[in-house]
Each structure stands twice: as structure tokens, then as C-alpha cells.
Amino acid sequence: DGGITQSPKYLFRKEGQNVTLSCEQNLNHDAMYWYRQDPGQGLRLIYYSQIVNDFQKGDIAEGYSVSREKKESFPLTVTSAQKNPTAFYLCASTQGESDYNSPLHFGNGTRLTVT
């Protein structure tokens, strides 16, 4: 079955360390997204990529970095510059340019805890 795989499900890191969250999709989707979710909040867009080797900042990109070397993969690095990195991170994809009736498909998320 096609889908989006995020790993690991839970991730623990010490403050000051960079950490990379994995996101792989086999849906052959062009566009991929990273969202952050905090308790009591909706999803906030970190970065998105509409094509290989290209990506744009979302609303809260500071302290994060991404790469899109392959269509299937869109890893997110949470750097030590991110002041409050503990959160639930969701990866999503959709076919082509965001079309009004093209819903996002989501992975199961990675819960990152930094102490």
C-alpha cells in the first residue's frame, strides 16, 4: 500500500544536539510538507517542497533545515538554534501544485522530546 512513513515514532535528544526526522513517501507525489503541532494548537507549516532540489520556508522555519534530493524523501533537521524543539512533527505530501481538491496525505508523525 502507498503511504508516508515517518521514523522514528518517538525521539529523544539532549539540548544542543541536531536531530534529523525521516519522511519517505511512495505515493509518487511531487509536493511534500513538514508541520509542527504543539498541544492545543493547530498545525503550523515549517517547510515545503514542490519539486526535487527546491524548497521554501513556511511560517515557522527558523531553527529548521530540510533537503529534497529525491522525490520520495524529505528529511527535516531540527538544529540547536530551534529554541523550543519539543513537539509533534508531521510530514505530508500531495500531488503537484496544491489544488483545492487535492488533500494532504499525512504520515503518523514523530514525537520529539528535547531535554
Place this chain on the structure above:
Amino acid sequence: AQKITQTQPGMFVQEKEAVTLDCTYDTSDPSYGLFWYKQPSSGEMIFLIYQGSYDQQNATEGRYSLNFQKARKSANLVISASQLGDSAMYFCAIDLWGSKLTFGKGITLSVRP
């Protein structure tokens, strides 16, 4: 400016009854899409239903329907015949031209047996 507003506190519904989850939005753009997603406690986001701003009829998808009132800028989700598995967070989101999907803060629904 907040584009999507979901202000209901936690909602409760008896199993097999219907429930309405409210969503209002703010845009002057005539072209947009509205989405509802379900997030169970396991964390994944599940797409439920879509409504386009030019759609003449309210969207329906199985037990889910959307009460779309364009003049009032509201897109309420109606779940009929609630099931225990419907207990989850529900998010409304809007897709505007030239922008990316913007989510509301969500509503918690609990279905009582």
C-alpha cells in the same frame, strides 16, 4: 489575521447521535477550498471531507457532511450516527490561492457509549 476559527470547547455526543463541529473562516478571496481532518490519539491526520468555494452543493462523504454557508463564512462538519471510533481531534483547514493549507486549533470530540 486568523484565517480559521474553531472555538468550541471539548464536545461530547452520545453514541448513535449526530454532532456538529463548528468552523468559521476569514478570507476575501472568492476562490478557496475547505478541508476537515480527523486526528485520533495515535496522531495521524486523516482526511475526511472537502468543500470548494464554488461548489453548489454541500459536500457529503458517508457519515460526514459539510454545512457550508458561504455568506456567513462557516463550514461546519456534521457527523451522523456517531461511533465510539469517532472520538478524536477534528481540524478545519483552508486552502487559499497562493498560500498553503492553514489549520484551525482543532476541536476534541468524545463519543459516550
